[in-house]
Amino acid sequence: MKNTMILAKNQVFNNLLNIGNGEKNKKETLTYTALSLFSVFLLVCLYNLFSIKSIIEMGLNKYAMSYGVSVSFFFVVLATIFKSNSIFFYNKDFEMLSSFPVKKSEVIASKFFLLYLIDIVICESILLPDMILLVVKQYISIKLFLFFLATSIVTPVIPMCVASILAILIEILGNLFKRKNIVNIVLSFLFFIGYFIAISINRDEKNVALEEIVENKLIKIFPLAKLFYIGENLQNGIVLFILISVVIFSLYCFLIMKNYDNIHQYLNRSFQGKSCINLEIKIKKPCRALFEKELRRYLGSSSYVINTSLGVMVLCFTSVASILFGVSNIEKLFGIRSLDLILSQYASLVIASFLVMSCTTSSSISLEGNNLWILQSSPVSVKKIVNSKIAVNILIHFIGYFFAVTMIFLKIKLNVIQMLSILIVPICYSLFISVVGLYINMRYMKLIWSDEISVVKHSTAAILTNLIAIFMVAAPVTMMIFLNLSYQIAMLIICTLMLIVCQKLYRVTLSANLCK
Template identity: 30%
Template structure:
């Protein structure tokens, strides 16, 4: 057991760059750690407040129909879905795709202990999201219901076992996707496509459920039946926490733990064979000598960066899922009007809100698709090649920005055109809907590369560490979120002011910030890159 904990601790410390920061004597590094800790704490508080607000809003509806137990059922299902989605495309990387596989497997440690440490790492990462969803929901339930003391004991006991089954399901699906894709030559592209197919299929299924008016009308019975049929463990959880049934609590914990142990045991016994099967790939076609083509330094770097981007399924999935969600949402709104959607979710003015705030909504998906916040860190041990290359370092940084814009801008334009049609925007609203997201795309790309060059992580062993868990990614997401929350708040507070004027002012401010960041890269890019 001590070996499992030691391996897990080392993996977590290296994932967030804490090991270096805790042991360094460099004042600048310690200052970075302090600022990063403050930023992460602010982000956690913001997420917790938003989660509490959402739970409180939902609880008011359930309180009216006398079904407060549905609050915990829905939030438990939501936490499971979040854990499933965040694990499905990173499980393969955490369990099998780590760079120091040969080093770790050569240690005098049982293979089962290595597997257990990797699975435990997945569990701890998903536990954070579970806590962010369930603790606020549990607090709201306690405020509204004023339950017995036994509720708090059962709630805290069951809380730790919620992420187990979603992790197992996502890991199995992720491994199957990797295995199927490894049978083909274009394994990475097929893996990306299969993962997106699974995600979109689940989304379409949820859209069909949400569009069922009978379900929304008769929430007291239909909604409960839907959740409990789709996820039976939710019924056990509700019976245990809300009705204080010891049998249901023990059954919920026993099923979760036994399934988790069985999964870890089977994986441990067949781990090397599974790893070999997943990491084996087909050779490409025979090499044919062709004339060498020359191009400009920027174009060559752009092609190299684009190839690097497409070579990592984790990188692509984590940074493009936002754009896929935006595209799916835009297509869905072509078939369901904003007025009907407003009636379904009981927000009559939703159509007006969407027309005014659509540019910011689209921009939110764009900021979630920032590739530059991890592009420098992904160079890893090979960063010396770029540092020693006879190319200006500003060109290297801007080539990474160009790849980010290649991912976000085309989908943004297509989605905005579909939103113009579905929302029937005026010419001024259409212009802002098209321009504001493009400005935010430039802002997100430039901001990401600056944050990453300030907070690099070049000593990673798994791409998941850089793409999902690095300090640069967390800080970039936090800055992007704040840059959108403030305009959202201003637009809602100044609802009596012409919304187009507010968006125009926001666009001008973000453009000015972009010009400052571009100038900063041009003047300091060389020095910053050489300091890596």
């Protein structure tokens, strides 16, 4: 147990708080990381507070806790399935720790604790506002609140186990093919889209009571959410949920512990293709060679692609689906009203918000790791290195941008100003987040890491970039609400500021020293 706690502590310091890996300015790094995590936690809490409030105001307080549990299940599955394999099986420190006087079970337990710590924060950001509001509105007692609070500790267990097993199965299937990374990306995306469609699809429910609609939706997301309906049998339902969680967790631990070595060896094996006897050496210009190297590095990691391109993937899927089946059918599928009106007015910000969710530059320098010396010793300028990394991110954005703009122009009636806005605004956001991500990554490089997820999702640079992306999407909305500005004026101000900041940060980045 003592070894497990020591390993878990090191996992948290190195991978989550981004200290202990030789970075400079550890206090500054820890401060920014803590503030960023707290800000994201607070934003999610506020969002869920308003969501729960609307449910209670509709007289559906019976389903309030069930809603929180279902939503937390969805987000924990989404968060875990894209990072569990990187933490458990693609971690570089497993071989090193195997030579230490620690048990394999202790190493696995420390990694599970790291994953659990991330997911419990997600759960509490959803469930805490739910429980607090129910107590304030006097729908539950203080005793029941404490009971809920204790239960929330085990709430992430089932989605974690389910997502981890699914992630392993996806990786095993991908390993059957030569292009396993591409297969893994496609299977992960298909799973996400399939699950999202399954829980979002709406039948013709005009004559169905609102309570029945909500109940069916919650059960679709997470069948065990039914155990959290507020009523006479609530405590029995919670006890049953805890027992089921313990059983599933025990089975999960038994299967992982028993088969860990085989899974680890299988997932880390290389595909044995045909050996090339005649090697062909191609000479390319430095810019093209750097760009292709960066693109290969990006496509060579399924974790990197999935965790930095989900926004673009979703944008492509919804755009193509709208072109093929029409906007009205997408409205029925997801239960969104007046989607064509929303897109005609705010399509540029909608597209931009999906693009800024996908940023590869915030981790592109850090992922070079110990190989950064190759770039440092290469006879190329910093400008060419910077441009190659920015170009990859812009290329990825362009794919989603192309499909989204094509769909909008084909399906939505627009005036000239709206057309210009849709063409220009997403480009400004794409350039801004690409440059800002690279600047922050150079400012907070993390070259010593044990798994890619700790760089792509949990590093200071990645967290700060995501926080800035959220702020830049919220900024024009805030200006319209509090300053009473029109949408076009707000976007003009924001885009102008972004381009000015982008130009200054780009110059600073070009003058940076990669050797520091």
